Amino acid sequence: MTKNDSRWVYSGAEQSCSVCHGDGLEVYRDGSRLGARTCTCVGECALCGGTGFVASGEDRSDPVRRCHCQHLKVRIRRLSESAIPARHDKSTRVSFKPTNHAQTAVLARVSSWLKAYNAGETNRGLILYGDVGRGKTHLMVALLRDLIVQRGVSVRFVEFSHLLADLKSGFQHRQSTSALLKPLSEVQVLGIDELGKGRNTSFEGTVLDELVSRRYNADLPILGTTNYAPGPSTGVGVANAADVDSASPDEWDEAQVREEAATRQRDGSGRQVRRTVYARAFDGCG
Numbered sequence: 001m002t003k004n005d006s007r008w009v010y011s012g013a014e015q016s017c018s019v020c021h022g023d024g025l026e027v028y029r030d031g032s033r034l035g036a037r038t039c040t041c042v043g044e045c046a047l048c049g050g051t052g053f054v055a056s057g058e059d060r061s062d063p064v065r066r067c068h069c070q071h072l073k074v075r076i077r078r079l080s081e082s083a084i085p086a087r088h089d090k091s092t093r094v095s096f097k098p099t100n101h102a103q104t105a106v107l108a109r110v111s112s113w114l115k116a117y118n119a120g121e122t123n124r125g126l127i128l129y130g131d132v133g134r135g136k137t138h139l140m141v142a143l144l145r146d147l148i149v150q151r152g153v154s155v156r157f158v159e160f161s162h163l164l165a166d167l168k169s170g171f172q173h174r175q176s177t178s179a180l181l182k183p184l185s186e187v188q189v190l191g192i193d194e195l196g197k198g199r200n201t202s203f204e205g206t207v208l209d210e211l212v213s214r215r216y217n218a219d220l221p222i223l224g225t226t227n228y229a230p231g232p233s234t235g236v237g238v239a240n241a242a243d244v245d246s247a248s249p250d251e252w253d254e255a256q257v258r259e260e261a262a263t264r265q266r267d268g269s270g271r272q273v274r275r276t277v278y279a280r281a282f283d284g285c286g
Contacts, residue, residue, distance in 0.1 A: 010072050014041040023149055024072045027079065029086040036079035038072065045069040071152060079148045084141055084157045091141040103135075110139050114146050117221075119153050119188060125221040127195070129229050136225035137193050143223060144191050153188040160194045164204060177210065185214040195226035 009015065010024030019026050020039035028035050044050045048067035056065045093111065098104040106128070113126050126143075128136040144155045163184075170180045184190055195208070215222055 010042070012042050012045060012069060012072070013039060017041040023075075025076050025079065025149070027089055027145075029089050030080070032086055034079065034082065034084040034086055034089055036076045038076065042072070075148055075152055078152070078154050079145070082144060082148065082155050082157055084144060085159075088138070088141040091138045092145060093139075093142045096135065096138060096142060106139065110143050114143060114150070117147065117151065117153075117189075119151060122219055123221045125223055127224045127226065129226050132227060140191050140193065140223050140225050144189065147189055155189045155191065156184060156187040157191045157193065158184060160192055160197050160204075160208070163192075164207060167207060177207070181207075181211055181214065184211060185218065185220075187220075189221055189223060190215060191223040193225050195224045196228050197226075 009022040010020075013020055013022050013024035015022040017039060020041060024039055024042050025036050026039045028037065045067060048054050048069060052067055052070055052073075053064040054067045056062050093107065096103075096107060098107050110126070110128075117123050128139060130136055141157065144157060147153050147155050167177065167180055192211075212222065
């Protein structure tokens with residue numbers, strides 16, 4: 001196996017494979033989420049014969065160690081556990097086609113963040129903000145997928161309103177906030193889609209504040225998307241995805257138009273949530 005600045009490749013896969021492109025894993029739709037499995041171009045490991053273990057030395061009494069082929073299995077498992085929605089099975093950096101300078105700049109910022117990421121060290125997060133239907137989620141998902149495949153890190157995707165619904169359901173079953181947020185607090189990289197989306201209640205602000213605080217204190221980064229632009233007092237660099245999507249307004253469907261109108265209508269009542277988003281999340285993002 002090798003890794004370079006462009007992409008991670010698996011030596012047991014066919015580099016010319018049209019399915020995995022040398023990564024060794026095939027991404028597919030598994031119900032409502034993405035799944036992953038070993039690509040059909042990958043044969044039995046020549047080193048371990050499929051056992052997953054190889055000798056650590058030449059002597060038969062030497063202990064065994066995990067074979068390098070297990071790195072692929074880790075990536076497959078982590079992609080399947082990432083909770084990335086199935087609709088984003090084609091969302092990659094390669095499939096994102098910038099058509100103007102703004103799109104090119106945001107894509108470059110995302111790629112730069114990925115290149116600079118180092119597991120186990122301090123990594124500032126990244127927030128993509130802009131209007132509805134501009135490709136923010138596409139780019140965040142692409143970044144999460146690359147983190148798994150290229151770096152082998154654990155990631156989790158969560159849509160903010162779905163998180164709130166899961167929490168409320170958990171409360172009904174007498175689960176604590178701490179237990180419900182624990183998986184999201186400990187994963188290496190967390191991607192939160194639609195930050196601040198909802199009715200902008202104090203409950204929503206409290207949930208977001210606790211989650212961001214936990215990850216901030218644990219020195220774990222957050223990737224996020226939001227329709228709200230940062231206030232003038234934040235002073236941090238973020239990727240403005242307002243012009244990321246190549247779709248023109250004429251190509252937006254009716255639901256997108258309604259959502260954008262609703263977002264603007266909520267602007268006044270959403271100030272408290274925005275303060276939480278950008279006071280906490282943006283403090284840890286660059």
